[in-house]
Amino acid sequence: xxxxxxxxxxxxxxxxxxxxxxxxxxxxxxxxxxxxxxxxxxxxxxxxxxxxxxxxxxxxxxxxxxxxxxxxxxxxxxxxxxxxxxxxxxxxxxxxxxxxxxxxxxxxxxxxxxxxxxxxxxxxxxxxxxxxxxxxxxxxxxxxxxxxxxxxxxxxxxxxxxxxxxxxxxxxxxxxxxxxxxxxxxxxxxxxxxxxxxxxxxxxxxxxxxxxxxxxxxxxxxxxxxxxxxxxxxxxxxxxxxxxxxxxxxxxxxxxxxxxxxxxxxxxxxxxxxxx
Numbered sequence: 001x002x003x004x005x006x007x008x009x010x011x012x013x014x015x016x017x018x019x020x021x022x023x024x025x026x027x028x029x030x031x032x033x034x035x036x037x038x039x040x041x042x043x044x045x046x047x048x049x050x051x052x053x054x055x056x057x058x059x060x061x062x063x064x065x066x067x068x069x070x071x072x073x074x075x076x077x078x079x080x081x082x083x084x085x086x087x088x089x090x091x092x093x094x095x096x097x098x099x100x101x102x103x104x105x106x107x108x109x110x111x112x113x114x115x116x117x118x119x120x121x122x123x124x125x126x127x128x129x130x131x132x133x134x135x136x137x138x139x140x141x142x143x144x145x146x147x148x149x150x151x152x153x154x155x156x157x158x159x160x161x162x163x164x165x166x167x168x169x170x171x172x173x174x175x176x177x178x179x180x181x182x183x184x185x186x187x188x189x190x191x192x193x194x195x196x197x198x199x200x201x202x203x204x205x206x207x208x209x210x211x212x213x214x215x216x217x218x219x220x221x222x223x224x225x226x227x228x229x230x231x232x233x234x235x236x237x238x239x240x241x242x243x244x245x246x247x248x249x250x251x252x253x254x255x256x257x258x259x260x261x262x263x264x265x266x267x268x269x270x271x272x273x274x275x276x
């Protein structure tokens with residue numbers, strides 16, 4: 001497995017639940033696990049200088065909580081006998097993203113669990129730092145807490161765009177090892193030239209040359225959101241992993257209007273690998 005360093009980001013809440021699947025996944029492939037215990041610091045009110053004692057006390061309280069979690073995480077990792085390092089990152093959001101970006105440069109894949117996903121600002125910081133800045137794949141672990149880097153069945157969401165191609169490339173070794181990979185296109189347009197005369201055939205041929213056992217599924221949306229079609233099909237084929245490109249529009253437009261990636265991130269029912 002080419003994933004030799006797994007980076008897991010956990011918060012002060014639900015750290016135990018988020019850590020367990022990351023430990024299991026890293027152990028499964030014999031990878032080193034880096035854990036970042038992260039928290040977003042509240043910025044002082046503009047013009048509120050010198051800052052009030054309440055703001056200072058809140059930061060001290062947050063730091064103590066994060067340090068306690070860091071100590072617990074380190075003890076847990078050592079007890080599991082896994083190669084690991086644990087660090088703490090606590091800063092205002094812009095600075096936190098820079099810290100996370102620097103750390104993700106030295107990993108192969110980033111994982112976050114439901115605790116972080118439910119913390120919208122922290123999840124967005126991880127997504128921006130890992131996927132958009134460092135261009136590392138990000139794996140979302142669902143509420144079930146089940147994730148494997150050796151999936152048996154994979155759904156690859158395909159739309160002939162760069163994001164989807166990057167996601168396929170980042171997950172290629174997992175695709176090769178899977179028993180079945182369903183390349184799935186929703187409402188494919190065979191007349192645009194982008195998908196070719198037979199949508200999905202080109203990427204299927206590319207994957208097959210690598211030894212991937214691939215099936216092409218062309219699905220109609222029938223008026224349903226794309227994310228609903230993808231998630232339902234993943235359940236229908238009993239997929240262990242959904243692989244997809246992150247965002248199809250500009251980041252600003254995505255944040256204002258939402259989109260498939262945002263919806264999948266918030267409502268993931270199975271592990272999802274995002275890449276861009």
